[in-house]
Amino acid sequence: MTRIAKVKLPVFQPILGSEETYYYRNKLEFTFSCARWLTEDEIGKEDLGSMNALGFHVPGRFDKILPVDHCYLQPDPSNTIRNGVRDFAEANGISYYELKNQKEGALRNLIIRNTVTNEWMVTVQFAYVTEEEINLVMEYLKSTFPMITSLNYVINQKGNDTFHDLEVVCYHGKAFMVETMEDLKFQIGPKSFFQTNAKQALKLYQLVREYADLQGNEVVYDLYTGTGTIGLFLAKHATKVVGLEYVEMAVEDARINAELNGIKNATFFAGDMKKVLTEEFIAIHGAPDVIITDPPRAGMDVDVVNQILAVQPKKIVYVSCNPATQARDLALLDVAYEVDVVHPVDMFPQTHHVENIVRLILKS
Ligand SMILES: C[S@@+](CC[C@H](N)C(=O)[O-])C[C@H]1O[C@@H](n2cnc3c(N)ncnc32)[C@H](O)[C@@H]1O
Known part of the structure; x- marks a missing residue:
């Protein structure tokens, strides 16, 4: 100044x-990638296990994702939902997006949102996916996490992750959440901005x-x-x-x-x-x-x-x-x-x- x-x-x-200095965010967006970021210790090792990752972009690297086990920014069940989807996809052989060539991979990203009044919205972005895979993932989420009040998916095969121009399908629950501030109510859809x-x-x-x-x-x-x-x-x-x-x-x-x-x-x-x-x-x-x-x-x-x-x-x-x-x-x-x-x-x-x-x- x-x-x-x-x-x-x-x-x-x-x-x-x-x-609150932890768990204060009401929106997190996680990316699936079949090419996870390798730590310095891992570079050069032969057996690296699964190369899939569900987490955040490494700064400056659009194609490398750092897997996240516990994120301190959003309250639970955010971590449980993300890790649940990760484990379910691994167990059922559902592929992760290929960020570099963008030509294959079913799961693309996962957006978890919540309100102060404890409504939860989950939106899954798929890329190259079958109807059977969509149903498997969405049924898993619906039956395992009854606290999800708005469960949605989008199919996005575009070059970027934005989906404001794509149809969002509400699979279960309401198509929006309602946040409350004093005596005001705000309707928040999967495409709406709201302070985080x-x-x-x-x-x-x-x-x-x-x-x-x-x-x-x-x-x-x-x-x-x-x-x-x-x-x-x-x-x-x-x-x-x-x-x-x-x-x-x-x-x-x-x-x-x-x-x-x-x-x-x-x-x-x-x-x-x-x-x-x-x-x-x-x-x-x-x-x-x-x-x-x-x-x-x-x-x-x-x-x-x-x-x-x-x-x-x-x-x-x-x-x-x-x-x-x-x-x-x-x-x-x-x-x-x-x-x-x-x-x-x-x-x-x-x-x-x-x-x-x-x-x-x-x-x-
Ligand atoms: C910091 S946000 C404001 C958020 C809002 N006041 C609130 O508290 O939720 C800035 C807003 O400016 C809008 N914006 C950016 N460039 C603009 C422009 N050239 N003309 C009009 N709006 C613009 C963005 O779309 C965004 O919604």
Whole structure:
């Protein structure tokens, strides 16, 4: 902040720590590979046993997977489910994906998600698979883990693991989970984004609400709204909330969540921020009194910063997962805004990452 922003800064609030420093994530994605990563001791040995691995990518190696026996990031039964699928596949000769050539292998990846309210969603990605193999794996999961409330699979033979453009089949249970935050409910489908540390996300949103300090008569813009969580969190304290987001499907989720919670004063629009947040758009939807902005790691586009400077909301609450780009943007906003709060929140214990809340007030 000091080195890059070079703006006048208040004394920072201490980092808000996470109560849970292990088992705090609500989503993990494990990859199957028939070419596991070899440890230094193993290199050169003749009998290496099975070369299959189910675990995480080795940094910088798209084709090498480090097998995981116990992951300290997600609560159980995450570990039991992953190891169960691994052992079941080995015992039944179900093949693992060939990551390098991408032309063979049945099991591709395994996504395990959960909510604070203890719903569990498991999505299995298959690649080159028979119907019999799908049924075997899905029946195993269904009968062994009754706590799974949403069991899904996808067949993906594309060059990458993303499946937003593929059909997800709900094999058993509901097609989504429902997360609860205070009195709000959020529907989360297999393709939906949701903050991965939900308990700490709640604290982050509570701080955003505190710093937005709404009086009930403001128009609030929630830029980079994702599935609308912050906007919906603030809606009952504002006249109107306008959420903007690039990903069309996230916007659909935001609208579903508004309806699910009976929120009628929040509207959501999809598009690239610098193209959507225009003078015309603002003329139609009303000038914002308060802007909440939570951009991706790259920070805000300079056109977006300029549009904010042109419309001059009284207050900006800027949430960032990359304080370096945030500092760059604060330098640009310095012509009209003064920073009066800096409050980091630890969303990802055991990593160097930090989420940073900055409040900016329009200079008089
Ligand atoms: C850090 S996330 C915000 C998450 C959300 N505020 C929440 O708490 O769940 C950043 C969001 O910005 C969206 N995004 C990235 N680039 C964008 C752009 N150029 N225009 C609009 N939205 C964009 C991403 O799709 C993502 O949902």
